[in-house]
Amino acid sequence: MRISVIGCGYLGAVHASAMAELGHEVVGIDIDERRIAALAKGRPPFFEPGLHEILTSATATGRLRFSTDMADAAGAEVHFLAVGTPQAAGTTAADLRYVDAAFESLLPHLADGALVVGKSTVPVGTAARLAARLTEVAPHASLAWNPEFLREGFAVKDTLAPDRLVYGVADDHAASVLDRVYRAAVEAGTPRVVTDYATAELVKAAANAFLATKISFINAMSELADATGADVTALADAIGHDARIGRRFLNAGVGFGGGCLPKDIRAFTARAEELGRGDSLAFLREVDAINMRQRQRVVDLAVAALGGSVHRKRITVLGVTFKPESDDVRDSPALDVAVHLKGLGAEVVATDPEGIENARLRHPQLDYTSSTQEALRGAELVVLVTEWREYRALDPVATGRLVAERRIIDGRNVLDAAAWRAAGWQVRGLGRP
Numbered sequence: 001m002r003i004s005v006i007g008c009g010y011l012g013a014v015h016a017s018a019m020a021e022l023g024h025e026v027v028g029i030d031i032d033e034r035r036i037a038a039l040a041k042g043r044p045p046f047f048e049p050g051l052h053e054i055l056t057s058a059t060a061t062g063r064l065r066f067s068t069d070m071a072d073a074a075g076a077e078v079h080f081l082a083v084g085t086p087q088a089a090g091t092t093a094a095d096l097r098y099v100d101a102a103f104e105s106l107l108p109h110l111a112d113g114a115l116v117v118g119k120s121t122v123p124v125g126t127a128a129r130l131a132a133r134l135t136e137v138a139p140h141a142s143l144a145w146n147p148e149f150l151r152e153g154f155a156v157k158d159t160l161a162p163d164r165l166v167y168g169v170a171d172d173h174a175a176s177v178l179d180r181v182y183r184a185a186v187e188a189g190t191p192r193v194v195t196d197y198a199t200a201e202l203v204k205a206a207a208n209a210f211l212a213t214k215i216s217f218i219n220a221m222s223e224l225a226d227a228t229g230a231d232v233t234a235l236a237d238a239i240g241h242d243a244r245i246g247r248r249f250l251n252a253g254v255g256f257g258g259g260c261l262p263k264d265i266r267a268f269t270a271r272a273e274e275l276g277r278g279d280s281l282a283f284l285r286e287v288d289a290i291n292m293r294q295r296q297r298v299v300d301l302a303v304a305a306l307g308g309s310v311h312r313k314r315i316t317v318l319g320v321t322f323k324p325e326s327d328d329v330r331d332s333p334a335l336d337v338a339v340h341l342k343g344l345g346a347e348v349v350a351t352d353p354e355g356i357e358n359a360r361l362r363h364p365q366l367d368y369t370s371s372t373q374e375a376l377r378g379a380e381l382v383v384l385v386t387e388w389r390e391y392r393a394l395d396p397v398a399t400g401r402l403v404a405e406r407r408i409i410d411g412r413n414v415l416d417a418a419a420w421r422a423a424g425w426q427v428r429g430l431g432r433p
């Protein structure tokens, strides 16, 4: 099938490459010329495991092209909208200007019978609004909303083998077109939910709200664990054995960040308020507040570990990305902690396997090094805030020889505290004795 993917960021670049990998003829469109130039040369503009392989193989066959000219999308049967929906300045609502602009610039290029498929995460009601506009200006085209559930770090796998497909459609034809797009997954028996626009949009908001709630729940338990001497990791293991609860997404620590969960729960709350149902989602404000408190808790632990002040203290921050296996620093708890410590007068050296370039663009005032060893040398305190494999695998004895003082804050509760203590370290975590 001929497909266009409009917006080639973390979602769209992977989606375009994966669609080509499935055998479709794809054009990726973006207004960012540098991004398109890199993609056209087969170079991923960000770090995502597995993307380079499928991008280079698809560009080499000619099945995948990239362009900054929307006219190159003309002729496609299916157009995916994958542009950003960030938090709007000065409010918690989603900023829909990119969705609206991309949609409007696509309209003149729609062939008869084309299907526009929304992938971006949008406030409920957006699809119906865009469908009404389509009826006005391009009545022979139609619209579907097909939310995306991929996780960064697993984006290629999640796109090629999703755990479910959700189609928000107004007619059976749109669902059958989407079945052809996702034929491999459909034939593999992937559960498929075919529903209306509003439900599809709500499914996406609800999924991220649930995940965020699960993380804040365990972080609230970690606060109680701190107050009582209990161990939140053992607690998570124990409640996680109950299949109704499940162990996944119960890792307490510095909390959730990234370009999605934080802004999506805020946008969901804002939309509920617009609908006069603010009370229904009032708990999401608490989920957000608990989450933001975790960053402060790590800073407070650092201050306490250094005897009441971090001023002029040499602190190593391990990790700047919002999670491992990604270079994404959007709303990163790790970077927030580093910036906060620097603001308190600490001499912060931050390191990360993939995120330094992005972090430096946002916070040039921090010192960065790509070498973990260099970052650790002379540290009076180490703060682990992104659980990259190499940080989890640090040897406490060898690391102890590099630092000035053996103090570590495990902001992700991933270290074997007993082994570190046996090597002479003072170890502190969130909700761990």
Ligand SMILES: NC(=O)C1=CN([C@@H]2O[C@H](COP(=O)(O)OP(=O)(O)OC[C@H]3O[C@@H](n4cnc5c(N)ncnc54)[C@H](O)[C@@H]3O)[C@@H](O)[C@H]2O)C=CC1
Residues within 6 Å of the ligand: 006, 007, 008, 009, 010, 011, 012, 029, 030, 031, 032, 035, 082, 083, 084, 085, 098, 101, 102, 105, 119, 120, 121, 122, 148, 149, 150, 151, 152, 259, 260
């Ligand atoms: N990043 C992720 O893991 C996931 C993201 N989403 C949702 O997907 C959407 C996109 O997210 P990301 O890819 O992370 O954002 P992003 O910021 O990485 O990418 C957005 C891209 O859209 C481009 N763009 C903006 N206006 C445009 C226009 N008029 N025409 C063409 N391109 C335009 C930008 O230049 C940028 O490259 C958001 O709604 C997000 O919530 C959903 C699931 C997963």
Ligand SMILES: O=C(O)[C@H]1O[C@H](OP(=O)(O)OP(=O)(O)OC[C@H]2O[C@@H](n3ccc(=O)[nH]c3=O)[C@H](O)[C@@H]2O)[C@H](O)[C@@H](O)[C@@H]1O
Residues within 6 Å of the ligand: 121, 148, 149, 150, 151, 152, 153, 208, 211, 215, 248, 249, 250, 251, 252, 253, 254, 255, 256, 257, 258, 259, 260, 261, 322, 323
């Ligand atoms: O809408 C989106 O963009 C995506 O948002 C999340 O994916 P992502 O943000 O890539 O990463 P997650 O693995 O969900 O992690 C989000 C944050 O939660 C944190 N987290 C996760 C799990 C956990 O137990 N504890 C915890 O603090 C991570 O460190 C990270 O900062 C969802 O998991 C995806 O399903 C969704 O498609």
